[in-house]
Amino acid sequence: MTSVADYAHLWEPQPGWLNTASYGLPPRPGWEAMQAALADWRVGATSWEPWDASTRRARESFARLVNASAEDVFVGGTVSAALAPIAAGLPDGARVLVDEVEFTSNVYPWKVHEDRGIEVVSAATDDLVAAIRPGVDVVAVSAVQSSTGAVLDLPAVVAACQRIDALLIVDASQAAGWLPLDVTGLDALVAHSYKWLMSPRGATLGYLSPRLRERCRPLQAGWYAGEDRHSSYYGTGMDLASDARRFDQSPAWFSFVAAAPTLELLEEIGIAAIHAHNVSLANEFRAGVGLPAGDSAIVSTRMPGAEEAFAAAGIRAAVRNGGLRVSFHVYSTSEDVQLALKALERL
Ligand SMILES: Cc1ncc(COP(=O)(O)O)c(C=O)c1O
Numbered sequence: 001m002t003s004v005a006d007y008a009h010l011w012e013p014q015p016g017w018l019n020t021a022s023y024g025l026p027p028r029p030g031w032e033a034m035q036a037a038l039a040d041w042r043v044g045a046t047s048w049e050p051w052d053a054s055t056r057r058a059r060e061s062f063a064r065l066v067n068a069s070a071e072d073v074f075v076g077g078t079v080s081a082a083l084a085p086i087a088a089g090l091p092d093g094a095r096v097l098v099d100e101v102e103f104t105s106n107v108y109p110w111k112v113h114e115d116r117g118i119e120v121v122s123a124a125t126d127d128l129v130a131a132i133r134p135g136v137d138v139v140a141v142s143a144v145q146s147s148t149g150a151v152l153d154l155p156a157v158v159a160a161c162q163r164i165d166a167l168l169i170v171d172a173s174q175a176a177g178w179l180p181l182d183v184t185g186l187d188a189l190v191a192h193s194y195k196w197l198m199s200p201r202g203a204t205l206g207y208l209s210p211r212l213r214e215r216c217r218p219l220q221a222g223w224y225a226g227e228d229r230h231s232s233y234y235g236t237g238m239d240l241a242s243d244a245r246r247f248d249q250s251p252a253w254f255s256f257v258a259a260a261p262t263l264e265l266l267e268e269i270g271i272a273a274i275h276a277h278n279v280s281l282a283n284e285f286r287a288g289v290g291l292p293a294g295d296s297a298i299v300s301t302r303m304p305g306a307e308e309a310f311a312a313a314g315i316r317a318a319v320r321n322g323g324l325r326v327s328f329h330v331y332s333t334s335e336d337v338q339l340a341l342k343a344l345e346r347l
Pocket residue numbers: 021022077078079080081103105106142145146171173174192204
């Protein structure tokens with residue numbers, strides 16, 4: 001049986017990178033594919049079609065990673081842009097429930113519709129499931145919270161949404177790549193791939209349920225959303241793809257060139273193995289700072305002086321909402337954890 005350690009040679013992190021929740025580091029296959037494409041671009045060695053083939057591969061790989069059909073997956077540039085057509089499809093007066101610490105790319109797309117009566121209400125992470133009550137039309141929530149690392153009880157949220165027939169929109173940007181995910185029971189799941197999917201910024205992938213697609217206008221449609229792209233370049237005739245591709249934004253080619261082999265590598269290693277690796281390192285860190293074991297790859301804790309101590313030791317982490325945030329991914333090691341703990345020793 002292969003293990004995460006068998007793949008470690010594909011990354012070259014400088015020790016002390018504890019900030020995948022900000023951005024992930026590329027594996028060699030993604031990095032090299034992108035360098036090759038850049039070299040071709042520089043001299044005009046190829047047409048763009050080979051680059052675009054990567055978008056198809058990334059779409060298919062993402063679909064497998066979240067147990068969706070590729071026909072239900074769209075591509076885009078950012079989470080916020082991907083959510084905008086969904087928000088625009090909501091009726092006036094709809095109520096959207098978010099976590100009170102939700103990342104704003106999953107808040108502002110709803111809130112910009114306040115002038116037509118869309119109301120954004122929030123609940124504390126621990127109270128979210130209880131807050132899914134009649135009167136809520138949409139639940140828009142992260143599978144893993146960016147600032148705290150809290151892992152959503154997705155089955156409980158799915159069940160609560162089904163009880164009141166609310167739409168369920170999940171931002172998986174802090175989850176896809178390490179947390180096992182399944183779109184069953186969801187209306188949308190969107191992930192920007194520059195964190196745990198270890199790709200360049202600009203490659204966002206998402207699942208859209210057929211029932212949600214019927215309610216939404218593909219506001220970002222251009223030639224790329226056409227049923228047949230090559231006959232969609234010019235003119236006033238419009239024949240959009242019949243599947244989720246009609247919600248595609250024309251892709252940032254090079255981001256997808258790196259994303260395709262990286263997503264495929266994640267499939268090969270296996271999300272279950274990565275999940276176990278990441279959570280085990282996070283728990284090693286938690287034990288070292290006196291926290292009980294948790295279930296997340298992200299650890300957030302208030303520790304005065306930690307930011308300065310990390311900076312002095314060359315450890316790269318983040319401060320979010322006043323808390324120190326460290327995060328562990330497939331290329332993180334026990335040595336990284338020990339470096340961090342050593343830096344914090346005197347606090
Ligand atoms: C949960 C979450 N969603 C989305 C994003 C990025 O949003 P966007 O793709 O709109 O830039 C981040 C970035 O930190 C995030 O943590």
